[in-house]
Amino acid sequence: MDVLRQLQHLQRVQDINYNRAMRRERVFRDRDDPYDSLSEECFRMRFRLTKNTVQNVTDMVRQDIEQPTRRNHDVSSELQVLIALRFYATGGFQLTMAGVHGLSQTTVCNVLKRVTIALARLRPHYIAFPNNVELDSVKVRFLNIAGFPNCVGAIDCSHIRIIGHGDNGQRFINRKG
Template sequence: MIASRPRRILWNRRRSREWWNNIVLGTYNDDQWLEHFRIRRRTFNVLCDKLRPLLKKKQTHLRQTITVELRVAAALWYLASGTDYRTLAELFGMGKATVHRIVSEVCEAIRTLQSFFINLPKGEKLQEVVEGFKERWGFPQCAGAIDGSHISVTPPSEDSKDYYNRKGSYSIILQAVVDHRSRFTNINVGWPGSVHDARVLRNSTLFHLAENGQLFPTETQEIEGVHIPVMLLGDPAYPLMSWLMKGFPDNGHLSREQRLFNYRLSRARMTVECAFGQLKGRWRCLLKKIEVSITRVPTIISACCVLHNLCSMNDDTFLDAWMQDVEEPVEVNAPDIPVTQERAEGPQCVRRALSLYFDKNPV
């Protein structure tokens, strides 16, 4: 008779999850969920349901399964606080290696939702954005504001100088377009911090869509005798193009109309500055140096952008206190691109027409 093999028993050290099971699930009210996880309980449930097919694991006799809810909660705590993995492991009753893997897996899963939550507007949604910019900011034919933001990182040992930006730190760049509600409609993540915003743009899918006439419809609105196309609003780091408007270069001799135009454009571009501020204020890991492999950083940033839109779509409150330590936008790129480098004749006519329009239509 062949003796049966002895059944293996659980080999991992049992860790306490009393805080999660009894305190968080048992006593946290909605405000406490928002304070600690940066999203309300109902939004947390929505997120877990969307991630469940990607994160659910089978339970075996060797190891107790960690629930989807606990895995998502641990990742959100990391993103919201940027706390170290050792503290996170103790808090959620897991091993350090386990919690490290879980944060990575959850962020990867959230990133897969990007195509659902972050999309360039088309059709009726595009019209809603254009009308939103005109109603809220008094800027016609605007389909979004574009800018870049630097996220602090630990640079790779090779080519570390590529990540050293003009502000004097190591970073990678998040290029983003936002709508009138400061929701992301397009993101591009991963270029090293030394790269100019204009180069990031020119190497993005967004640029190629625009140059091939696929970004916006060709319909225009006549203003002051000029046909104004649908366009994005950018800062001086970007080129002036038919689909990308920026202010007049400040040479110290701007006319009143030109100064007014620059003010109105800057005012409308507050949407993207607000989006970056709220992104970093809610998901405070982005305020610290992200100390993971440089190849994983874009996933973490993209996941935060998805969560930013998820919270906005579900009306999850953004608390003013979260803006503490969030720096005001700082230009870290080169000065204005010279007009000689731009295909600017048509866009300059558009800019002059809008200057006259703003002079006649104050807000």
């Protein structure tokens, strides 16, 4: 019986050593700093905000997204915000964002979650539905700008099918109907 236990123990040790040998070696890639490597114009085209605005946003969410680590290759708060902004701007895939920034898809997923939650926490400071007086003011401004009655807001890139009434009905229908 002792011989059988010793053989089982040796097999477990061999399996452990085999698994260690099969692990991929970790590769750390140099990451470009978009603040340094991109001009202001290219930066704005890529992230849809200026460098200064992105830095302000980063400062607002830094405490929520910073990951305390003793490792040498952590993802900086600035890069986390840039990854999230690029993802929001392009609607790209996490794997694509990972390849662009030299990270794993899992890291990008975690970064997106952290930054999105941190930005959502700022919502009460920047987004508020208008009261009745403000609604009336918004309606008047939309009417003055585009002749669009009773409109209290606009959503970018959302096409809502409507029926155009009256002589000016066609003015309210876009190329997608």
